[in-house]
Amino acid sequence: MTDRRGAVAFWLAVGAAGFLVVPWYALQDSVFTLGWVPHFTAKEAAPAWLQATTHGRVWLAPLGALLAAVALLLAPGLARTLRANALIAIGAAGFAYFFAQGFAIGPTGWYLDTLGAALPPLTGGQYGMGLGAVLVVAAFAMLFAVGLAGRGFFKGDAFVAGSVVAVASLVVVFTFFPVFRILLSAVEDASGLFSLPAFHARLTTEKIWGLGCVVGQTRCGVAWNTLALALLCATGCTSLGLAFALIATRTDFRQKKLLRFLTVLPIITPPFVIGLGLILIFGRSGLINQFLEFAFGIQPGRWIYGMQGVLLAQVFAFTPIAFLVLIGVVEGVSPSMEEAAQTLRANRWRTFVDVSLPLMRPGLANAFLISFIESIADFGNPILLGGNFGVLSTEIFFSVVGAQLDQGRAATLGIVLLLFALAAFFAQRRVLGRKVYTSLAGKGDSGLPTQLPDGVRRLCYGIAIPWATLTVVIYAMAVVGGFVETWGRDYTPTLRHYVKAFAIEFTPNGVIWAGAAWNSFWTTIKLAAIASPLTAALGILSAYLLTRQKFVGQGAFEFGTMLSFAIPGTVIGVSYILAFNIPPIEITGTAIVLIVCFIFRNMPVGVRAGMAAMSQIDKSLDEASTTLGARGFTTLRRVILPLLKPALVAALIYSFVRAVTTVSAVIFLVSAEYEMATTYIINRVINGDYGVAIAYCSVLIVLMLAAIWLINYLVGERKLGRRAAGAPRLATIGRNAA
Secondary structure (H helix, E strand, O other): OOOOHHHHHHHHHHHHHHHHOOOOEOOOOOHHHOOOHHHOOOOOOOOHHHHHHOOOOHHHHHHHHHHHHHHHOOOOOOOHHHHHHHHHHHHHHHHHHHHHHHHHEEOOEEOOHHHHHHOOOOOOOOOOEOHHHHHHHHHHHHHHHHHHHHOOHHHHOHHHHHHHHHHHHHHHHHHHHHHHHHHHHHHEOOOOOEOHHHHHHHHOOHHHHOEHHHHOOOOEOHHHHHHHHHHHHHHHHHHHHHHHHHHHHHOOOOOHHHHHHHHHOHHHOOOOHHHHHHHHHHOOOOHHHHHHHHHHOOOOOOOOOOHHHHHHHHHHHHHHHHHHHHHHHHHHOOHHHHHHHHHOOOOHHHHHHHHHHHHOHHHHHHHHHHHHHHHHHOOHHHHHHOOOOOOHHHHHHHHHHOOOOOHHHHHHHHHHHHHHHHHHHHHHHHHHOOOOOOOEOOOOOOOOOOOOOHHHHHHHHHHHHHHHHHHHHHHHHHHHHOOEEEOOOEEEEOOHHHHHHHOEEEEOOEEEEOOOOHHHHHHHHHHHHHHHHHHHHHHHHHHHHHHHOOOOOHHHHHHHHHHHHHOOHHHHHHHHHHHHOOOOOOOOOOHHHHHHHHHHHHHHHHHHHHHHHHOOEOOHHHHHHHHOOOOHHHHHHHHHHHHHHHHHHHHHHHHHHHHHHOOOOHHHOOOOOOOOHHHHHHHHHHOOOHHHHHHHHHHHHHHHHHHHHHHHHHHOOOOOOOOOOOOOOHHHOOOOOO
């Protein structure tokens, strides 16, 4: 076991910088502009030691004392066990005291009257924490982790210990705390007092659990609608995603690149485009109904509005997510195992059913879980196509922003969604069980994937080609919509919408971005570019901890990484406002709250994709790396990450695209300074300016296609040591028997 004094010294230096140098509280402008340096001693910009000694905020002094105690632990000759125990105690005490004083003392003094009555009065208060506070609390958390590693936890690996503590702390602060903050209102009455009867009354209404549709009298409750829709959507998305993944990896289909492009196209679609495209095709005034009325005299109907329309739109929207999760899993199935089955006289059908599909089970289960949670949390498609078919997410939205303005009811509906997500989470774990799905080991695999059975291949073609055709039609209409005067009415060609949104003027003083959409466009790109690598890194790191490490509370850790995914964006947005609009974490109205929302809203896809891919990588690779003296970070960087490129690509693409296209979560968080592209588009739709909205959507689609190409180019492909497709095919043994 190493001494670890170097790690202790590093984190002590970080904490000292936060306490002695950097402003403790948040500044009006960015701390990195260094405009605070001339005002170092001022009350607004002073570091913690000056706040405590000069400006009366004596409650910060204990944090400095704890850091000074850490410095004593650097003395040579100190017993390692004593140092580790002291680090655990000091780190835990500093972390706990930091948040205790932050939540106890507000801008005007004590937050709670009971504290004010029991403790001496304060001469002042405090505002939102800044960079100095972040550095100090991070130092205490990491010192605690170093102490755990010193006591032998996490096999003595400080990197693993620090990763678990860091991810768990971030999930607690930016997921559990906001969710707890809004769900707390579910058990409060109208006056804000604790009331279980009020919660029971909200939870047991017929609007949520009614079964009137069974006897044909009234509609079913929104809970049953949501559950049925999610199960159908998850089944459809997983089936379609598997079909596309099989065509892309196991057939000689000539248009694979086009098919893969079409499978990811819906995921890069800005809000409402798919739903609006379906309305223009299948709606009352859509192309299909107009043709049927013209050719056969059939009166136009409204069948697209309701469960069937929402289901169709959701399958279009979420199938790409299932495909991105499954493509790496299908590629990772070992051809050697399939060849072994065929050598034992199994035909292609038995090989596919008994060997290939079982090895794909982790990907199938993860794709189903993600699609299920996406469906129950979806807001845009139900609000556009739902009609009289209500679901939990739309009911939550109307409870928050509607005339009723019932925050308690919204929180109660959020609890129901959490129960559905929790049930899906444990069902997925039960399906996978304790079986092993390893198919990538330390030695090269020179086999070739077995060709699909004829029936499976024809079924995949029969599913994929019509879907691809309909996708082309929908997006062709969307593109055309930006070049006509009024989409659906006046089809006179024009460039007016693009000029209005993205005009550029060249003047003697330089380029002027004169278009109305440029501000939101550049803001969106900047925030998405910052959030996506952080999201992918946090997701892959969490997947590594969940699949390669064993520690107490691992189940709770895994559920925590998925929790934000199960909450509708509207609830996430409102919960962030309630949690982060007041000290100690006061970040609403800033770019930070948007970036944090993107990271923890989209991280679960990286987690599930990483877990599915890592379940196929033999742990002997980790063990071999450890045997050669590598620690956890080196093993992750040099051995595992190169084999996780499909999962890394999926996480990067998904996080960037969702940061660009999300609307339900950020609609409550944007400000005049930080307006996102989606909120700009929604405002144009509300104002009836569909041409500009569609033109903006087309530009975003081109932007995200370029980003996807760049991500694939930078990450590259993983090398599995298999033969090229032109090599002799041993995998065709038994083809005649098929």
